[in-house]
Amino acid sequence: MSEATGPLKGLRVLDLTAVVLGPFCTQMLGDWGADIIKIEPPSGDIVRNSGVYRNRGMASVFLGINRNKRDLAIDLKSPEGAEVLRRLIPQMDVLVTNIRPAGMARLGFGPEECRALNPRLVFAVATGFGQDGPYRARPAFDEIIQASSGFADIVGGENGNPPAFVPSLIGDKVTGMALLSGVLAALYHRERTGEGQLVEVPMLETLTAFLSVEHLGGLGFEPRNGDAGYKRLRYRKPAPTKDGHITLLPYSTANWIAFFTMAGRPELIDRLSVRDPVQRNANIDAVYAAMAEIAVTRTTAEWLALCEEHDIPATGFTRLEELTEHPHLKAVGMFEMHDHPTEGRIRMAKPPTRFEKTPANIRRLAPRLGEHTREVLGELGFSEAEIAEMEARKVARQA
Incomplete structure (x- = not known):
C-alpha cells in the first residue's frame, strides 16, 4: 500500500453508506x-453482488466505488456496534451516511447525538427527498428519482413515447458529487469557525436542480412563457453517415456558416437563418434535419477530417x-491496471481530477468484507479477547 498524496491527506471520514x-x-x-x-453489516453491502465477478461479494460495481477504504x-x-461508533465519532472529521434519518435516530446516532460526541464533526447525509417535505420518509433509488425529477421524461416521453431511464445511475452519481461538494464546503466553514454542521443532500432536489438549468424553459418565467424543455437538446441525434454515425455539433454562428459552406450548400445559411442565433435556435428542428440530410453524403472519417480542418466540434461514437482503446483516454492513462489480492488483475478508471501539488492516488483496492475489522477495533482500544468475543457472537466479522 502506498501513502496518501492527495490534498485531503490526514482527514478522517466515517463511511456509513451503501x-x-x-x-x-x-x-x-x-x-x-x-x-x-x-462500516458494513456482517452480511455486507448489497452492491457487493452487483455486476460481474470472479468471487461472490466482490462484483465489478463494488470494486468501482470502494477503493481507498478500510472495511x-x-x-x-448491537450494543458492541454502538460502542464502536461512540469511540469512532470523536476521532472523525466527517461522517457520511445514506441511512435514512429515522434509521440513524433509531441507532441513537442522529446529528445531535453525534454533535454531542464531537462538536467539530461534519455530519453529511444523502436522502431521497428533503426532510422538510411530505416525501421525507419514502425510500429512493436511482430509477425513482429519474422518474420523479422529469429526467425520464426528457430521455423518452416525447411525441407520445413512453418515458425512459438513462442507462446509468445518473441520480446516484450526480447526488454523490453534490454530497462531496457539501462536505468540502462544510469543512471550509469549519476551518474558519471551528464548528461542524449538518449537511443534507436530497436526491430529488439535486437532480431537479441539475435538470432545471436548461430544461425549465418557459416555466422559468411568470407568467409562463412557452413550454418546458430546451428545444435544441430535444432534436439533437447522431447523424447517419455513409458508413455509420457521427456527432456533428456546429455550435457557433461561424461553425454553422463553415459547415454549410464546406458541404456545398451555402444557400442554406440564409434559408435557415443560421447567422442569427435566436432565429437559428427557434428553427433548430429544420437546421438539424438539413444537417442529417447532408451528413449521409460522406463517410464518418471524411466528416471528421473536414470538421477538424474547419474547427467544427465533431466526433465518432465509441462503443x-x-x-x-480510445486514443485520448489511452494516451492520458485513464485506465489503470492493479493486482488485487483476491480478485487478481483488475482495471479501473483513475481519479480524473488533477492536483498540481497534491495528486490523487489509488493506494488501497476495494476491501473484502471486514478486511480491516480487527485492525480498526484494535486502534479503538478493544482487546483481542473482546474482538474474538464479537466475532464468536457474529456481531463483528473479519475477512
Missing part, C-alpha cells in the same frame, strides 16, 4: 487523500467495448 450514491462520494474523498473507514464489518444495532 449501494452507489454514498460510496461514490466517499471514494472520491479517499482518492483525494482522506482516510476512509467504511469494518460490525452490527450497528463500450472500445472504451479502453
Whole structure:
C-alpha cells in the first residue's frame, strides 16, 4: 500500500453508506487523500453482488466505488456496534451516511447525538427527498428519482413515447458529487469557525436542480412563457453517415456558416437563418434535419477530417467495448491496471481530477468484507479477547 498524496491527506471520514450514491462520494474523498473507514453489516453491502465477478461479494460495481477504504464489518444495532461508533465519532472529521434519518435516530446516532460526541464533526447525509417535505420518509433509488425529477421524461416521453431511464445511475452519481461538494464546503466553514454542521443532500432536489438549468424553459418565467424543455437538446441525434454515425455539433454562428459552406450548400445559411442565433435556435428542428440530410453524403472519417480542418466540434461514437482503446483516454492513462489480492488483475478508471501539488492516488483496492475489522477495533482500544468475543457472537466479522 502506498501513502496518501492527495490534498485531503490526514482527514478522517466515517463511511456509513451503501449501494452507489454514498460510496461514490466517499471514494472520491479517499482518492483525494482522506482516510476512509467504511462500516458494513456482517452480511455486507448489497452492491457487493452487483455486476460481474470472479468471487461472490466482490462484483465489478463494488470494486468501482470502494477503493481507498478500510472495511469494518460490525452490527450497528448491537450494543458492541454502538460502542464502536461512540469511540469512532470523536476521532472523525466527517461522517457520511445514506441511512435514512429515522434509521440513524433509531441507532441513537442522529446529528445531535453525534454533535454531542464531537462538536467539530461534519455530519453529511444523502436522502431521497428533503426532510422538510411530505416525501421525507419514502425510500429512493436511482430509477425513482429519474422518474420523479422529469429526467425520464426528457430521455423518452416525447411525441407520445413512453418515458425512459438513462442507462446509468445518473441520480446516484450526480447526488454523490453534490454530497462531496457539501462536505468540502462544510469543512471550509469549519476551518474558519471551528464548528461542524449538518449537511443534507436530497436526491430529488439535486437532480431537479441539475435538470432545471436548461430544461425549465418557459416555466422559468411568470407568467409562463412557452413550454418546458430546451428545444435544441430535444432534436439533437447522431447523424447517419455513409458508413455509420457521427456527432456533428456546429455550435457557433461561424461553425454553422463553415459547415454549410464546406458541404456545398451555402444557400442554406440564409434559408435557415443560421447567422442569427435566436432565429437559428427557434428553427433548430429544420437546421438539424438539413444537417442529417447532408451528413449521409460522406463517410464518418471524411466528416471528421473536414470538421477538424474547419474547427467544427465533431466526433465518432465509441462503443463500450472500445472504451479502453480510445486514443485520448489511452494516451492520458485513464485506465489503470492493479493486482488485487483476491480478485487478481483488475482495471479501473483513475481519479480524473488533477492536483498540481497534491495528486490523487489509488493506494488501497476495494476491501473484502471486514478486511480491516480487527485492525480498526484494535486502534479503538478493544482487546483481542473482546474482538474474538464479537466475532464468536457474529456481531463483528473479519475477512
